[in-house]
Amino acid sequence: MEAAEKQPLLKVEHLKQYFKVSKTFTVKAVDDISFDIFPGETYGLVGESGSGKSTTGRSVIRLYDPTDGTITFNGENITGKLSAAQEKMLRTKMQMIFQDPMASLNPREKVIDIIAQGLDVHHLYKNQAERRDKVYRMLERVGLSHEHANRYPHQFSGGQRQRIGIARALIMNPDLVIADEAISALDVSIQAQVVNLMKDIQKETGCAYLFIAHDLSMVKYISDRIGVLHLGHLVETGTKDEIFENPVHPYTKSLLSAIPHTNPRVEKHRKALVYDYAKSGIHYENGTRHLVDGTHYVLATDEEFATWTAQKGALES
Amino acid sequence: MNERKHVLKIRGLDVSFKTSAGMVHAVRGVDLDLFEGETLAIVGESGSGKSVTVKTVMGIRASNETVNAGSVEFTYHDGEKEVTEDLVKLSGKEMRKRIKGKRIAMVFQDPMTSLDPTMTIGKQIMEGMRYHYKTPKAEAFQRAVELLKEVGIEDAEKRMKNYPHQLSGGMRQRVVIAIALACKPQLLICDEPTTALDVTVQAKILELIQDIQKRTGIAVIYITHDLGVVAKIADYVNVMYAGKIVESGTVDDIFYEPRHPYTWGLLSSMPDLDTTDEKLYTIPGSPPNLLHPVKGDAFAPRNEYAMAIDFEEEPPMFTINSHHKAATWLLHPQAPKVEMPEQLKKRIDAMMKGGR
Ligand SMILES: Nc1ncnc2c1ncn2[C@@H]1O[C@H](COP(=O)(O)OP(=O)(O)OP(=O)(O)O)[C@@H](O)[C@H]1O
Ligand SMILES: Nc1ncnc2c1ncn2[C@@H]1O[C@H](COP(=O)(O)OP(=O)(O)OP(=O)(O)O)[C@@H](O)[C@H]1O
Ligand code: SF4
Ligand SMILES: [Mg+2]
Ligand SMILES: [Mg+2]
Numbered sequence: 001m002e003a004a005e006k007q008p009l010l011k012v013e014h015l016k017q018y019f020k021v022s023k024t025f026t027v028k029a030v031d032d033i034s035f036d037i038f039p040g041e042t043y044g045l046v047g048e049s050g051s052g053k054s055t056t057g058r059s060v061i062r063l064y065d066p067t068d069g070t071i072t073f074n075g076e077n078i079t080g081k082l083s084a085a086q087e088k089m090l091r092t093k094m095q096m097i098f099q100d101p102m103a104s105l106n107p108r109e110k111v112i113d114i115i116a117q118g119l120d121v122h123h124l125y126k127n128q129a130e131r132r133d134k135v136y137r138m139l140e141r142v143g144l145s146h147e148h149a150n151r152y153p154h155q156f157s158g159g160q161r162q163r164i165g166i167a168r169a170l171i172m173n174p175d176l177v178i179a180d181e182a183i184s185a186l187d188v189s190i191q192a193q194v195v196n197l198m199k200d201i202q203k204e205t206g207c208a209y210l211f212i213a214h215d216l217s218m219v220k221y222i223s224d225r226i227g228v229l230h231l232g233h234l235v236e237t238g239t240k241d242e243i244f245e246n247p248v249h250p251y252t253k254s255l256l257s258a259i260p261h262t263n264p265r266v267e268k269h270r271k272a273l274v275y276d277y278a279k280s281g282i283h284y285e286n287g288t289r290h291l292v293d294g295t296h297y298v299l300a301t302d303e304e305f306a307t308w309t310a311q312k313g314a315l316e317s
Numbered sequence: 318m319n320e321r322k323h324v325l326k327i328r329g330l331d332v333s334f335k336t337s338a339g340m341v342h343a344v345r346g347v348d349l350d351l352f353e354g355e356t357l358a359i360v361g362e363s364g365s366g367k368s369v370t371v372k373t374v375m376g377i378r379a380s381n382e383t384v385n386a387g388s389v390e391f392t393y394h395d396g397e398k399e400v401t402e403d404l405v406k407l408s409g410k411e412m413r414k415r416i417k418g419k420r421i422a423m424v425f426q427d428p429m430t431s432l433d434p435t436m437t438i439g440k441q442i443m444e445g446m447r448y449h450y451k452t453p454k455a456e457a458f459q460r461a462v463e464l465l466k467e468v469g470i471e472d473a474e475k476r477m478k479n480y481p482h483q484l485s486g487g488m489r490q491r492v493v494i495a496i497a498l499a500c501k502p503q504l505l506i507c508d509e510p511t512t513a514l515d516v517t518v519q520a521k522i523l524e525l526i527q528d529i530q531k532r533t534g535i536a537v538i539y540i541t542h543d544l545g546v547v548a549k550i551a552d553y554v555n556v557m558y559a560g561k562i563v564e565s566g567t568v569d570d571i572f573y574e575p576r577h578p579y580t581w582g583l584l585s586s587m588p589d590l591d592t593t594d595e596k597l598y599t600i601p602g603s604p605p606n607l608l609h610p611v612k613g614d615a616f617a618p619r620n621e622y623a624m625a626i627d628f629e630e631e632p633p634m635f636t637i638n639s640h641h642k643a644a645t646w647l648l649h650p651q652a653p654k655v656e657m658p659e660q661l662k663k664r665i666d667a668m669m670k671g672g673r
Contacts, residue, residue: 021483025475049487049518099486103429145606147338154379155336158426158509159363159542181486190363191542192586192599214487214519215543258520264548264568265668 007075008036009208010060010176015069017052017059029055031232032069034289037176040202042209044223044240046216046255051229053212054099057178060210061096074175092122095169097182099212101161105153111164112149115139118172138167143193159190166194170201178210183218195222216259220244225295228252231277233284238296248298248308250282251275321352323392324504324536325374330387332369334379339608343369345560347387348634351504354534356527358547358568360583361557362604367540368426370557371506375423376404376412393420393503419449422497424510426540428489431496432481438492439477445500464495469521487518494522498529506538523550544587548572553640556580559605559615566641573665576643578620581657584664614646622647622655 017030030052037043045053059066062078071079074093076086095118098104105114115135118124125131136146142163153161162182169177179198183191195218198209213219219226220240227237228251236249247253254275287299292309300308332344344366351357359367372378374389389404404416425431433441442461446452452460458477465473468491481489494510510522527550530537541547547554547568554571556564556579564577575581582600602619605611614620617627626646635648647655656662 019483021475021479027483049491050485054486100427100429100489102427143603147606147608150337155334155381157364157368161427196599259545264572 006038008072009039009074010037010210011070011072012036012056012060013070013072015056015059015071016067017055017064018067028232030059031284033227033229033232033234034069035227035234035237037208037210039175040206040208041224042202042211042222044219044226045210045212045229046214046219046226047229048255049214052232053229054180056229057096057180057210057212061094061178062090088122092118092172093175094178095172095174095176096178097162097165097169097180099180099184101158101165102153105161105164107153110150110152111139114153114164115168115171117168124172134171135167138171141170141197142167143190143197163190163194170198173205174207176208176210178212180212181214182211184213184215191218198222216256228255231284233287233299235284235287235299236297238292239294242292242294242296246292246296248292248296249300250280250308251277321355323350323390324353325349325351325392325538326388326390327370327374328388328390330370330373330389331385332366332373333383333385335381335383336608342607342610343560344373345607345611347557347560347562349555349562351536351538353536354530355552356530356537356539356550358551358554359538359540359557360542360544360547360554362559362579362583363542364604364607365557366560367557368508371423371508371538371540374404374506375417375421376407376409391416391421391504418445418502419500420502421504421506422500422502423506424490424493424497424508426508428486428493429481431493432489434481437478437480438484442477442492442495442499445496449500460499461495464499465492467498467525468492468495469518491518491522501533502535504536504538506540508540509542510539519546520549526550544572544584556583559611560607561615561644563616563645564643566637566643570637570641573669574641575657575661576637576641576648577616577645578622578647579616580643581661582619585658585661614644624652 013034015030015033019027019029021027033056035043045056047053058064060071062082066079069079070077074089076089078086078090082090112132112135115138116131119131119134125134135149139146139148144160144163153164156164166182183194199222201207202209211219211222223240225237225239226243228235228243228249230251236243236247236252243252244256247256254273257273282304284299286301287304289297290300290305291297298305298308327347327349330344330347334341334343347370361367373384384405387405390401391404392399392401404412407416439458439461442464443457446457446460462473462477465476470476470488470491484492490510497505505526523546526537529535539550551568553567554565555562556571556577558579564571564575564580571580572584575584586598586600600619605615613629614623614627614632617623620627624646632644632646634642634644636642637648646652
């Protein structure tokens with residue numbers, strides 16, 4: 001395994017991110033998760049709405065102060081207070097594409113200035129002409145036109161707006177891009193274009209992606225490895241083949257069974273596997289990381305692990 | 318089948334925007350029909366005018382927007398009376414008082430734009446009921462909690478006190494859906510309502526909408542790029558390209574017998590779980606820039622089947638049968654016979670046999 005010998009680009013260990021909403025109500029959005037991302041790879045993070053995917057991304061890029069745990073990026077511990085040099089490294093080398101494009105784009109700024117923001121802050125051009133050229137080139141690459149450069153965000157369609165966010169992130173040549181539902185708002189043809197673009201850029205620059213999405217067919221297509229989040233816990237992680245060919249955790253299985261078919265005849269009658277945590281008898285806090293094989297881990301107690309892996313054996317024989 | 322009753326009848330809708338680079342001709346003559354109790358899906362490329370079309374129905378106009386032509390006839394029940402009005406002619410005030418939120422509700426593509434960041438979500442769900450129907454506070458509260466549960470938000474009562482930023486993206490989207498359903502509209506417009514939702518929650522919302530539809534017969538317009546969702550819920554599908562509807566038919570027409578080359582491209586670029594190719598299929602080229610006038614068929618430059626006439630003259634809508642129409646010169650009686658791409662044909666054959 002080549003990846004195993006490399007140093008991870010991002011190492012997340014026992015990360016916890018809690019939000020205190022009121023005196024009696026604390027949301028444990030992320031509750032003790034660990035995973036690595038290696039240079040140049042794509043790590044897909046999936047899970048139901050509210051499972052903590054965006055929070056994980058936002059903690060990693062330090063929009064929040066993590067409640068507990070350690071985040072190491074490019075060999076630097078970036079969990080606590082950041083030095084000026086660390087801050088600069090983080091703000092250039094790690095970029096995020098946000099889930100809600102309208103909320104993350106300043107409505108009073110023109111697109112050219114939004115995309116050039118990072119370049120401006122870190123003085124990454126020699127003159128205005130170079131700044132403009134860089135932005136124009138990026139616009140074309142994400143399937144927009146330089147004629148869009150002087151418009152404001154609200155003057156775009158939803159999918160076009162999402163691509164502005166993508167351009168703003170990719171123009172910085174980052175080592176890690178956190179793409180939070182970056183392509184969900186795009187139609188299939190543009191989705192394919194953007195995914196192909198992200199892959200091309202990855203080939204050219206060797207950047208890594210933390211790809212957050214709920215569309216499993218797209219995640220399968222783009223990811224090298226996948227992590228499955230549920231209720232703030234990472235219940236299973238492995239290569240995409242390990243997850244898709246051999247899902248062990250019942251939550252992963254139900255998630256896979258819920259993928260819609262694109263065939264009306266099948267889809268109108270499909271029923272997904274039901275997974276009800278409350279009735280499952282599973283308690284995530286009691287589980288520990290169990291190795292299935294290779295890089296495939298599942299969160300389980302010893303007993304659960306024995307049962308789940310035995311079931312699989314039974315099915316195959 | 319009973320006689321279908323019109324809820325919405327759009328004719329010749331034409332919309333443009335003024336920008337510093339010139340006029341953007343975003344919607345170029347849209348005809349659309351929607352009937353009681355039915356679900357119409359609108360699919361099409363990003364920027365093709367889907368959102369602009371439905372925002373016009375809602376009377377939402379940008380400051381740089383002009384509706385150049387067209388009518389939007391909406392038929393609704395006011396008590397026993399059946400009323401038909403051209404919504405393009407109503408003032409903003411009349412829309413707000415009689416139509417918006419009350420008879421037509423819309424779930425917007427970008428949930429944050431329709432939520433007020435300074436108000437708890439509970440209050441926002443109750444607002445419409447209090448304003449349009451003068452529902453007593455306690456009753457509105459109860460109904461709001463119920464709605465939150467129905468859209469799959471756990472701890473609904475505690476969540477009533479949350480502000481939008483305290484919710485995940487998918488939860489926010491579901492709050493917007495709850496707001497839309499609160500006033501029991503006769504027409505529900507959903508613009509990519511489930512894009513940020515995982516498949517399980519999405520299925521739940523779709524089932525909820527279908528359930529309400531069965532109970533109350535509301536009509537639904539559903540904009541989505543997710544063809545799996547279209548397959549699940551739509552009765553009819555309109556395919557949009559560059560400001561026009563280029564193909565319209567039943568779900569089966571569009572999925573199994575697509576006739577417009579753009580629809581072929583769209584169906585071909587769906588990823589399926591068996592995709593192993595290095596690259597996903599994409600339609601070559603990019604959509605026309607609507608800043609510049611379109612000559613001939615807007616799709617011609619990207620269409621490997623294009624004929625000389627396609628670059629000269631805009632194709633009319635050709636009627637294939639009572640429920641299926643497409644605007645492509647390929648349907649002209651004198652056009653050469655062109656079949657859909659081999660790969661797509663294989664895929665459709667497989668689908669007809671019950672595979673993916
Ligand atoms: N206020 C505006 N000023 C200028 N152009 C606009 C404005 N609003 C929309 N447009 C343009 O009109 C066209 C149609 O936009 P619309 O939002 O309807 O697209 P859409 O089909 O909904 O796409 P998506 O799938 O990406 O949401 C786009 O090219 C968009 O850039
Ligand atoms: N700033 C905040 N204050 C309080 N609670 C929060 C905050 N941000 C997130 N949460 C809560 O944390 C949980 C996880 O949210 P998160 O946004 O990470 O989910 P997600 O997996 O990205 O979901 P989605 O797919 O819906 O976007 C949710 O219960 C949410 O309400
Ligand atoms: S009219 Fe011509 S260019 Fe347009 S879709 Fe048909 S064949 Fe293609
Ligand atoms: Mg999220
Ligand atoms: Mg739109």
